[in-house]
Amino acid sequence: MSIHSKPKKIYPYRCKVLSMDLLSIFHKYHESENFIEPLLNDIKNSFGSITENDVVCISEYLNISENKIRKTVESNEELEIIPVKQHIIRLCKGDTCKEHGAEKIIEKVYKELKIISNNITEDGKFRIEITGCLNMCDISPVIGIDNIFYGKIDIFDIEALIGYIKEK
Ligand code: FES
Known part of the structure; x- marks a missing residue:
């Protein structure tokens, strides 16, 4: 995608x-x-x-x-x-997502958000949660942002996806 x-x-x-x-x-x-x-x-x-x-x-x-x-x-x-609205990013690290590149996606999200520790950005606006299988393996790898889940993500989608959420 x-x-x-x-x-x-x-x-x-x-x-x-x-x-x-x-x-x-x-x-x-x-x-x-x-x-x-x-x-x-x-x-x-x-x-x-x-x-x-x-x-x-x-x-x-x-x-x-x-x-x-x-x-x-x-x-x-x-x-x-x-005092900020916080976005929760869920990154699936279940077996099927891993087979489809989840680890590279996770690495890219951390890099894109410049998160060094505690799974949260310095301004508190993004918090990352690494999850097990989210029961959406047929569209793996999966990333969830707030209440919306996106499937068949690759590392090239991450920058645009996060940029889009930041502008919302
Ligand atoms: S392993 Fe990620 S949705 Fe199932």
């Missing part, structure tokens, strides 16, 4: 807005008491920052008021909330 001006939408797919990595952190804390601060620290340590999107997700999924989360952040000098 080649993308010049606008990427071809191959396979629209509704999934949780929430990143799976974030969800797995929620599972560690959902039945504990006084968990807000450890949870926020865990998110910061895992992703390098806490975003507005994280605050909304924590509030909805763990049934805590956003106000309570913000107050916890304010009371801890080590924590802060990044």
Whole structure:
């Protein structure tokens, strides 16, 4: 597939807005008491920052008021909330995607977004999540950006695809 001006939408797919990595952190804390601060620290340590999107997700999924989360952040000098809309990029590293070049695509995405550590860009606008099989092997290799999945991607599509998302 080649993308010049606008990427071809191959396979629209509704999934949780929430990143799976974030969800797995929620599972560690959902039945504990006084968990807000450890949870926020865990998110910061895992992703390098806490975003507005994280605050909304924590509030909805763990049934805590956003106000309570913000107050916890304010009371801890080590924590802060990044006020940006964040895009979540899911990169499948399942066997079929790997057979079709997923590792080169993953490498290219990291390079394109200049991500060095923590799977997040310095400005917090993009977060990467490496996943197992997304059950779309027939259009592998697959990349998901927010709630849209694109198939039969090659490394030459990545620059245009990311550029398109940045402009949205
Ligand atoms: S291995 Fe990537 S969608 Fe199945």
